[in-house]
Amino acid sequence: MNTITYLRIIIAVAIVIFVAGIYKNLIKKISSILKIQNSLQDTKIRDTAPLFQTILREAIFQLRIKDRSPILWIGHLMIFGGFVTFFIIEFLLGITKNFYCLRPILKVGLDLSGGIMLVGLGIAFVHWIIYRREEIKLIDIKSVILLFVVVISGLMSSSCRLLLDFENSLPVGALVEYSATKISGFFSFPWEEIHKWLYTVHITAAAGFIAYLPFSKLIHVVAVPLGRVVTQDKGYVNRKRAKISESLL
Amino acid sequence: MVFSLISAEVEMPQHGFYFDKQRCVGCRACEVACQVWNGSNQTVKWRGVTSILRGKYPALASVNVSLACMHCGDAACVKACPRQALAKEEESGIVVVTREKCMGCMLCLWACPFGAPQLGTKGKMEKCNFCEERPLGIKRACEEICPTQAIVSGPIEELGKIVKKSIAEGLLDLEREGIILGHE
Numbered sequence: 360m361n362t363i364t365y366l367r368i369i370i371a372v373a374i375v376i377f378v379a380g381i382y383k384n385l386i387k388k389i390s391s392i393l394k395i396q397n398s399l400q401d402t403k404i405r406d407t408a409p410l411f412q413t414i415l416r417e418a419i420f421q422l423r424i425k426d427r428s429p430i431l432w433i434g435h436l437m438i439f440g441g442f443v444t445f446f447i448i449e450f451l452l453g454i455t456k457n458f459y460c461l462r463p464i465l466k467v468g469l470d471l472s473g474g475i476m477l478v479g480l481g482i483a484f485v486h487w488i489i490y491r492r493e494e495i496k497l498i499d500i501k502s503v504i505l506l507f508v509v510v511i512s513g514l515m516s517s518s519c520r521l522l523l524d525f526e527n528s529l530p531v532g533a534l535v536e537y538s539a540t541k542i543s544g545f546f547s548f549p550w551e552e553i554h555k556w557l558y559t560v561h562i563t564a565a566a567g568f569i570a571y572l573p574f575s576k577l578i579h580v581v582a583v584p585l586g587r588v589v590t591q592d593k594g595y596v597n598r599k600r601a602k603i604s605e606s607l608l
Numbered sequence: 609m610v611f612s613l614i615s616a617e618v619e620m621p622q623h624g625f626y627f628d629k630q631r632c633v634g635c636r637a638c639e640v641a642c643q644v645w646n647g648s649n650q651t652v653k654w655r656g657v658t659s660i661l662r663g664k665y666p667a668l669a670s671v672n673v674s675l676a677c678m679h680c681g682d683a684a685c686v687k688a689c690p691r692q693a694l695a696k697e698e699e700s701g702i703v704v705v706t707r708e709k710c711m712g713c714m715l716c717l718w719a720c721p722f723g724a725p726q727l728g729t730k731g732k733m734e735k736c737n738f739c740e741e742r743p744l745g746i747k748r749a750c751e752e753i754c755p756t757q758a759i760v761s762g763p764i765e766e767l768g769k770i771v772k773k774s775i776a777e778g779l780l781d782l783e784r785e786g787i788i789l790g791h792e
Contacts, residue, residue, distance in 0.1 A: 384690040391687040392719040423712065423731050579711040582690050586714035597658070599723030604658040604673040607629050 362555060366562050373566035380573025385581060413591045418584045431486050437479025438506070444472035473514050480507045499576035505568045512561035519554035622701035622764040623738060624679050625751075628774060631758035634659050634672030638750035638759060642676070645739055645749035651728040654736045655750055674759060676750070677724040677736035679703045681764075685735075688719035693733070701764075702738045 360368075416422045421439065425432040448469045455461045483503050572578065590596075634657055642655040655676035662669045679696075683703050686694045693709035694716055696702065705725070710732045716725040717733070728734040738761070739748045748761045760770055 388688050388690050388715060392684065392715065395684055395719060395721065426729065427731055576691065576711050578690050579713060582713035582715060583711060586718055590714045590717045596656075596717070596723040596726065599721065600656060600658045600673070600675050601660065603675065603722060604660045604671055605662075607671050607673060608660055608662055608669050 362559060362562075365559065369562060369566040370569075373569040376570035377573060380570070380578075381581075384573050384578055389585075410588060410591055413587050414584070417587045428486065428490075430482060434479045434482030434486060437475050437482065439479075441472045441474075441476030441479060444468060445476065448472060473510060476506075477510050477514070480510060502568075502571065502575045502577050505564060505571060508564040509561060509568055512557050512564060516554055516557035516561050519550050519557060522550050523554060620696065620698055620701050622679075622681055623744065623762060624701075624764055624767060625676070625748075626760040626762075626767040626770055627674060628758045628760075629671055629673060630778075631756040632657075632672040632674055633756055633758075635755065637753045637755065638674050641749040641753035642736070646737070649737075650734060651730060652726040652734055654724075654726070654734060674750070675722050675724070677703060677720075677738075678722055679736075679738060684719040684721065685716035685725055688715045690715065694725075700738070700744060702740075703735070704737060704740070705733055705735060707732045 421432065421435055424435050448465050452462065452465050452469065455465065480503060483498070484507070487498050487500055487503070572580075636657050639653060639655050639657060643650055643653065646654065655674060657672055657674045659672045660670065679702050681701065683694070683696060686696060686703060688694075689710075690713065691709045691711055693706045693711075694703060695706070697704055707730075712727055712731045712733060714725075714727055714733070717723065717727070725733045725735040742748065748759075751757075751759045751761045760767065
């Protein structure tokens with residue numbers, strides 16, 4: 360089986376597991392909430408100001424993590440920022456395939472986002488090592504390790520590819536990878552073979568990450584903003600309790 | 609009128625709370641007792657008293673309702689949690705939060721009709737744990753302190769008896785005619 364066939368099969372399997380997991384752990388859960396009488400009425404967003412405040416605080420700045428640990432917050436922001444930027448740039452690289460002048464610029468962003476994610480993951484590791492007694496059950500270290508493998512194997516496999524395909528315009532914009540490529544160039548290793556293996560590890564880890572996401576704490580990426588937008592302010596609890604109490608009047 | 613927030617349609621033993629709104633005077637002693645007993649485990653109020661006033665004196669209607677987790681038989685929060693962080697204890701039917709699994713998404717609060725689970729300052733959901741450090745046979749902290757015995761805890765069968773007795777007493781006190789079991 361060649362690498363591309365393997366890639367297609369493993370990504371397809373990962374997507375099937377991902378969809379099944381999202382159905383089991385999110386869609387089914389939300390439909391059970393909506394089945395409860397009056398939930399839809401409770402769900403109505405009454406004021407848009409707290410909604411935007413929640414989006415800013417929770418989804419963008421993630422200030423709740425800052426309350427727990429400022430270092431963890433910085434690490435989390437870097438992983439989140441790197442992750443989101445990476446996917447946006449990957450998408451832009453896909454749609455600007457024929458605009459060669461744009462690609463090196465986008466590659467800078469791609470390279471930087473990978474680097475930022477790597478630093479964030481490093482912070483998460485260090486934090487976990489220092490506070491492992493307190494955090495051992497709170498941080499989903501398996502997800503962090505998996506994401507770390509995805510990022511590091513991706514950067515390394517990209518470096519190898521650039522080494523093999525130096526004529527491509529992309530290396531111009533690659534900061535981390537280009538430097539790695541320059542250093543690697545001094546050594547005469549079987550780069551093609553190494554690239555193949557690194558790429559296989561990268562794809563396998565990425566597929567594992569996609570499949571594991573709905574079953575891990577990483578589901579918070581979807582569940583936390585959703586839950587917090589609905590239950591946006593403290594008045595939500597009071598409204599629910601007042602409704603019960605009023606029914607007894 | 610008696611208000612009971614108990615539901616248990618499952619086979620497992622089920623403990624819960626019985627709350628009598630006629631007895632509650634809204635002193636909030638239950639809130640304080642809950643906070644004192646649970647100490648640092650509790651970073652937000654697990655039990656809260658809601659007071660509702662409607663109308664003007666003399667045609668004034670008021671009610672005080674002390675609400676915490678009802679440890680429902682068919683708990684909506686348990687079904688809603690994407691991480692299975694909420695579960696019912698097999699021996700007692702009490703709904704407990706495993707903080708290590710919780711990611712603070714608040715879907716349980718969305719699902720709960722009583723607004724019982726709350727987001728604690730540590731980013732995890734918190735709720736009444738039925739004073740887990742107390743053996744099941746004795747009174748819970750809120751029940752123990754309540755000066756009017758508006759809160760009663762215990763197995764669902766015992767609470768059912770109290771409900772029936774309360775209803776019967778209420779009918780006796782009211783001396784209403786023709787409302788007993790639809791006989792007239």
